[in-house]
Amino acid sequence: MDDLKHGTRNKRGDWAPHKPVEYAPLFVFPMRAKAILKWVPHYFFPWNVIFAASAVAYWAWVIPSTETMQTLSIGWAAWLYAVNAVCVLLFYGAFEMHLYALKRQANRFKYNGKFPAENKSKAFWFERQNVDNILRTFLSGVTVWTAIEVGMLWAYANGYAPWLTFTDSPWTLAIVALVVPIIHEFHFFCVHRLIHTRLLYRWVHSVHHNSVNPSPWSSLSMHPVEHLLYFGTAFYHLILPSNPIIMLYQLHYAGFGAIPGHVGFDKVEIGEEKTIDSHAYAHYLHHKYFEVNYGDALVPLDKWFGTWHDGSAEGDAQMQARYRKRKEKLAARKKDGEAREAAE
Template sequence: MDDLQFGTRNKRGDWAPKEPLQIASSWAVPFRLGQFLKFIPGYLFPWNAFHIATALLYWFYVVPPVETLQTLSWGWALWLYAVNAAAIFALYGSVEFFWYVKRKQGTRFKYNGKFPADQPSDVFWFKSQNIDNFLRSFFISIPLWTLVEVIFLYAFAKGYVPWLTWSANPVYLAALVLLCPVIHEVHFFCIHRLIHTDFLYKHVHSVHHNSVNPSPWSSLSMHPVEGFLYHAVALWHLVIPSNPIVAMFQLHVAGFGAVNGHIGFDKLEITEDTPLESHAYAHYLHHKYFEVNYGGDGLIPLDKWFGYWHDGTKEAEARMEARFEAKKARANAKR
């Protein structure tokens, strides 16, 4: 595909889409039913449908029987960790292998024209972003993902929280499934903005931001505090009446869905004429500028409401720079 039909490339080789980012059309004012109906398929497919499918596969083929879950055991906890690690290795690893190792589409649609493997740095373990990100994912974040999984499965199995059944609550649970991406977006915005405060950024979140040019392995490369807070979104289903399958879907939106913002390409060319939209641009801009787009890609426009939204345009750049200057002036005034 010719990526210059869809965007522009600067002298450094960085690509950017021509069209500015838009918040979800469901927020259009005035409300337009036609736009909302067009929004629904993109909301469900392919990513949320994929996460629903993986949640069902886990529940029927991976999660042990309820009787087993009622007793905390290293056996079933390690089994869940092994499956989580294998699944992430397969999903993230396939993108990493084809688009970053084999470089099957070169830098077409790639936001940053360089590849992390070509940029060794002392900020990473072994001076390698890929090795550093891989090790942090598999030995920090995925164990914490599994810890959250163990907590909610055990709580449901022991009856510590209500376990709503699908037969008795089909409409409510279906609606809750549809709201899971919304819950994720609000939770992510809140914890993400929190760990961008000065102390927590320096001691926690800076680990993730070392990857200015993110790749799939960067997705779960986090400090332990961030890794737990990020996956703890599934624990909301111990607070609101829910079902363990819905909680599993919520966890997969976070765990498997983290790759979306870190793919580094706007489109993945599955075949010559079949692109897969990554929805990565909003979060790429966050990695590039640090203090914009704390949430997702505008499903719930919290960034726009709070003044952090960057849609990739020069106007957004000017607003960001003005905000940075005002912040610098406030800091200087306190000295």
């Protein structure tokens, strides 16, 4: 497939799409009914349906009985960790194998022309990005994910979380299920801005940003504190009228849903002429520039707070203008401080 029909490649081999990143039309005013109707299938397919289906499958075949979950036990917690770990290995590993190990589509649609395995760096354990990312994923990521999952299921089983049934409250649960991605977006943006503050960035979030050229295993390569904050998206269901299956969907949206944003490719080829959009460009730009796109492109939070970059030349100019303003403010503060010191 010719990726240059959809984008451009520079001298370094980096690919960028022709079209700038756009926000979902659901939050564009005045609302455009035609654009929304055209966009709706993309809201569900393929990613959200996959994560929702995995939650249903977990509830049907993996999650213990309510009676078992009423008592915290290493047995069923270890079982859930094992299942989560195997599912992450299979899901993440499939993307890694297809795109990075076998390189079945070479660097077609790849934002950064280089592959992470090509370079060693002391920023990573054993100086290898993949080794570092994989270890952090299983040692901390899946562990924190499972701990929150166990805690939430225990809360449901003991009546500490509002548990509605699909028979009694179908419309309420349908609405809650529909807004799971919006809850994730809001939570992710708030947490992301928090961990970009100077102290938390240095000691916590910098671990994730070591992967400047992200790949599938970068998705959950984080500091344990960031894992706790990130998977804390499930805690909204302690307040919302919800259901354990929807709570699992929320967790899976965070856990498995981290892949599309870090896959490193704009499109994943699944045939000679068929591709799946990753919608990863907005988050790739965050890894590239650090101080833009704290959220994804579902809710225009970055636009409202002035940190949006759509990948265009205009977006780059706006980012540079923000940097200049900040430098000018810092220089002015420094000058004022020096003047006060001289006056004293």
